[in-house]
Amino acid sequence: MLASVTAELLARIQFAFTISFHIIFPAFSIGLASYLAVLNALWLRTGERTYLTLFDYWKKIFAVAFGMGVVSGIVMSYQFGTNWAVFSDRTGPILGPLMAYEVLSAFFLEAGFLGIMLFGRERVGDGLHMFATAMVAVGTLGSAFWILSVNSWMQTPVGYAIAENGQFVPEDWWAIVFNPSFPYRLVHMVLAAYLTTAFVVGGVGALHLLRDRTAQEARRMFSMAMWMAVLVTPLQILAGDFHGLNTLEHQPVKVMAMEGHFESHPDGAPLILFGIPNAAEQRVDYALEIPKLSSLILKHDLNAPLNGLDTVPPEDHPPVGIVFWSFRIMVGLGFAMLGVGGWSLLQRLRGRLYEDGALHRVAVAMAPAGFVAVLAGWITTEVGRQPWTVQGLLRTAHSLSPIDTPAVAVSLIAFVVVYFLIFGAGTVYILRMMNRPAATPGTELREGPLRSAGHAPAAHPGDSPAE
Amino acid sequence: MPFDLSFIWAGLIAFAVLTYVILDGFDLGIGILFPFAASDSQRDQMMNSVAPVWDGNETWLILGGGGLFAVFPLAYAVVMPALYMPIILMLLALIFRGVSFEYRWRSTHKPLWDAAFFGGSAVAAICQGIALGALVQGIEIENRAYVGGWFDWLTPFSLTTGAALAVGYALLGATWLIAKTEGSLQARMRRYAFGLGIATLVLIGAVSLWTPFQDAVYFERWFSFPGSLWTMLVPAVMLLLTLSFFSGLRNHHDFQPFLSALGMFVASFIGIGISFYPMMVPPALTIEEAAAPDSSLAFTLVGAAVLVPLILAYTAYAYWVFRGKVNPDEGYH
Numbered sequence: 113m114l115a116s117v118t119a120e121l122l123a124r125i126q127f128a129f130t131i132s133f134h135i136i137f138p139a140f141s142i143g144l145a146s147y148l149a150v151l152n153a154l155w156l157r158t159g160e161r162t163y164l165t166l167f168d169y170w171k172k173i174f175a176v177a178f179g180m181g182v183v184s185g186i187v188m189s190y191q192f193g194t195n196w197a198v199f200s201d202r203t204g205p206i207l208g209p210l211m212a213y214e215v216l217s218a219f220f221l222e223a224g225f226l227g228i229m230l231f232g233r234e235r236v237g238d239g240l241h242m243f244a245t246a247m248v249a250v251g252t253l254g255s256a257f258w259i260l261s262v263n264s265w266m267q268t269p270v271g272y273a274i275a276e277n278g279q280f281v282p283e284d285w286w287a288i289v290f291n292p293s294f295p296y297r298l299v300h301m302v303l304a305a306y307l308t309t310a311f312v313v314g315g316v317g318a319l320h321l322l323r324d325r326t327a328q329e330a331r332r333m334f335s336m337a338m339w340m341a342v343l344v345t346p347l348q349i350l351a352g353d354f355h356g357l358n359t360l361e362h363q364p365v366k367v368m369a370m371e372g373h374f375e376s377h378p379d380g381a382p383l384i385l386f387g388i389p390n391a392a393e394q395r396v397d398y399a400l401e402i403p404k405l406s407s408l409i410l411k412h413d414l415n416a417p418l419n420g421l422d423t424v425p426p427e428d429h430p431p432v433g434i435v436f437w438s439f440r441i442m443v444g445l446g447f448a449m450l451g452v453g454g455w456s457l458l459q460r461l462r463g464r465l466y467e468d469g470a471l472h473r474v475a476v477a478m479a480p481a482g483f484v485a486v487l488a489g490w491i492t493t494e495v496g497r498q499p500w501t502v503q504g505l506l507r508t509a510h511s512l513s514p515i516d517t518p519a520v521a522v523s524l525i526a527f528v529v530v531y532f533l534i535f536g537a538g539t540v541y542i543l544r545m546m547n548r549p550a551a552t553p554g555t556e557l558r559e560g561p562l563r564s565a566g567h568a569p570a571a572h573p574g575d576s577p578a579e
Numbered sequence: 580m581p582f583d584l585s586f587i588w589a590g591l592i593a594f595a596v597l598t599y600v601i602l603d604g605f606d607l608g609i610g611i612l613f614p615f616a617a618s619d620s621q622r623d624q625m626m627n628s629v630a631p632v633w634d635g636n637e638t639w640l641i642l643g644g645g646g647l648f649a650v651f652p653l654a655y656a657v658v659m660p661a662l663y664m665p666i667i668l669m670l671l672a673l674i675f676r677g678v679s680f681e682y683r684w685r686s687t688h689k690p691l692w693d694a695a696f697f698g699g700s701a702v703a704a705i706c707q708g709i710a711l712g713a714l715v716q717g718i719e720i721e722n723r724a725y726v727g728g729w730f731d732w733l734t735p736f737s738l739t740t741g742a743a744l745a746v747g748y749a750l751l752g753a754t755w756l757i758a759k760t761e762g763s764l765q766a767r768m769r770r771y772a773f774g775l776g777i778a779t780l781v782l783i784g785a786v787s788l789w790t791p792f793q794d795a796v797y798f799e800r801w802f803s804f805p806g807s808l809w810t811m812l813v814p815a816v817m818l819l820l821t822l823s824f825f826s827g828l829r830n831h832h833d834f835q836p837f838l839s840a841l842g843m844f845v846a847s848f849i850g851i852g853i854s855f856y857p858m859m860v861p862p863a864l865t866i867e868e869a870a871a872p873d874s875s876l877a878f879t880l881v882g883a884a885v886l887v888p889l890i891l892a893y894t895a896y897a898y899w900v901f902r903g904k905v906n907p908d909e910g911y912h
Contacts, residue, residue, distance in 0.1 A: 176681045182634060183677035187670045189644045193659025194666055200659070201723055204652020205871040209879040212649035215642045216886040223638045224893045227631025228900055235900050277723070279652070281872045513660040519729045523667045530671050534678055541685035 137181030143309025214258030222251030308482025315479025341453035608752020610700020675699030708744025712737030
């Protein structure tokens with residue numbers, strides 16, 4: 113058993129672990145940064161205090177989530193080198209510049225203006241503060257742009273040549289940046305981040321509505337979030353469908369794994385709703401399937417032939433079970449979100465959006481749905497492209513650093529312990545902040561003009577006695 | 580000698596690393612000094628003096644790593660495995676200190692995150708110093724891969740550079756606080772800065788005298804006539820900075836000690852540059868060999884030429900917005 117634990121396996125687990133933790137924070141902060149910019153703009157335009165209160169409320173949550181995103185992100189930028197040195201050497205000339213652009217155009221922008229957004233309203237005035245807030249939002253989106261371009265190039269590499277020393281060298285930067293899967297992945301991920309945030313905000317709003325239906329801030333955030341659920345979820349399902357068709361074109365093996373198609377279907381492939389993929393026997397056990405529907409979805413023709421994994425050499429198969437299940441989790445959650453959005457629209461039209469306790473309870477339960485869907489989606493696409501780090505060109509097994517198994521094992525254990533400790537604590541703090549209603553005096557801007565007269569300027573009013 | 584893209588990039592990466600050391604140096608130094616504050620309110624002031632800017636400071640470290648990956652992928656691919664342990668340890672330490680900025684205010688166990696802030700800052704500083712020392716010693720490469728063991732970085736020399744950097748960062752932190760605070764905290768930092776200044780100079784001296792014996796090339800570079808006429812400028816400048824540092828401290832100047840300490844870091848950095856050139860990774864990987872193809876260098880240079888000046892401008896603006904002494908009652912928490 114232990115003999116089968118290789119440095120490669122441990123390095124893969126380490127990468128999967130650290131990237132999975134990391135993606136949670138950007139998925140939230142991309143959406144939240146945009147939400148904050150919207151809230152601040154609405155406050156400046158309407159002068160309605162609810163927006164300012166909400167801005168200050170979510171701003172502090174953003175600060176904690178953003179901090180966790182930064183520190184878990186630094187790890188990523190070094191892990192390529194420590195654990196995947198061969199990959200780094202080979203792909204550096206192409207992927208490195210894209211990441212450098214991410215740092216230069218996005219990370220600095222976010223970090224540079226974050227301080228002003230968090231602490232600077234009184235010092236720079238409303239106009240520049242709004243600008244800083246918008247820059248933070250633009251920075252988070254810019255970062256998504258570049259890093260998704262990097263990821264997409266690994267999935268659909270184009271615009272390169274291979275040099276004598278084995279390096280991929282750039283031939284056409286435009287083709288590299290806008291590689292075939294990039295536009296789809298970018299749209300799908302940005303919408304996912306927006307939906308993730310919408311469901312968190314909606315869940316928090318619903319929580320406070322369950323306690324007090326008249327709370328103005330809770331009503332406002334719940335309403336805004338449910339509009340997002342109504343409008344963005346259908347777009348996201350559509351974007352996901354396009355992304356799937358793009359994957360079928362460029363990475364058909366991944367789609368075979370997602371669909372559980374071990375066998376080829378020359379005259380129309382069934383859609384397997386559920387079943388248990390059995391890789392040893394190369395079949396799906398207990399499959400519950402709808403005939404020909406998969407061909408209809410993927411080829412828009414009931415009788416279109418679809419190849420299965422039996423056309424692919426076994427050494428090029430991804431782990432089917434993981435991809436099959438994670439894909440279903442993602443899709444299932446997407447439709448659950450659609451359901452919540454539709455339900456909220458119905459109640460809104462009937463004037464009962466703030467009255468329906470059942471809807472609020474479901475919204476609270478769905479608050480983490482975006483995170484789960486994002487993780488499931490990334491697992492689908494990343495596990496689905498195995499055994500390659502650069503599709504069809506560089507195998508994961510050939511990407512590894514020349515490192516000893518014990519070194520990776522020790523660092524893996526350290527990462528696991530530290531991440532659970534640190535990000536566990538961070539999650540607790542964030543939940544605690546969310547559990548506090550948006551309008552308590554402690555969460556107001558201390559130097560705000562409408563500060564209640566009796567509110568003593570204690571050193572840190574955020575720390576209420578409840579803690 | 581060709582002055583081509585790879586040399587421009589070597590200069591830019593050196594600039595990014597130096598900027599990182601200068602900016603994050605004082606902010607890690609504040610973490611190192613955290614347990615030596617007199618009170619909780621002093622610690623609040625210390626942290627608030629960097630809270631609006633630490634994120635941006637740390638981004639230069641990402642640029643150092645990301646930039647190396649972009650323009651010197653081979654150097655990145657051999658240095659990271661060679662420095663596996665100190666790099667991973669540094670990353671973990673930076674997690675602890677980075678989250679403390681927010682967690683500290685959110686937790687019922689403030690001392691716990693105070694300790695995390697100190698421990699994370701100290702370990703990160705030491706690891707960075709160790710990594711530097713290990714790089715100066717040289718990294719064994721064959722066939723585009725690191726071939727040494729996973730404890731090669733651990734030597735008396737690298738431990739000394741680790742200590743030197745941590746003490747130096749603490750000096751930067753203390754002098755930053757002299758500039759940014761008043762009253763009892765400032766007086767305390769003046770006292771610390773005096774001792775830390777002496778300790779830093781002693782350690783810089785030790786490392787400087789030790790370095791030429793790490794590699795015959797370094798020795799040649801520093802002590803062979805007539806090149807040594809130029810290299811001796813570095814210690815001469817160091818001497819002037821030392822005088823400026825102590826006179827600034829004695830005359831209660833706000834910024835002179837900080838700027839002098841920064842100058843010492845710049846001079847030391849130039850000293851290391853003199854030793855390294857034209858190697859990217861001593862003893863045998865040159866800047867040209869490590870560089871990515873010209874198309875990568877040119878593509879990235881366009882972005883850097885436009886964006887780095889912008890970044891410097893808005894970073895300077897952020898510092899300007901938060902200029903002046905820290906108000907003990909300010910903060911959004």
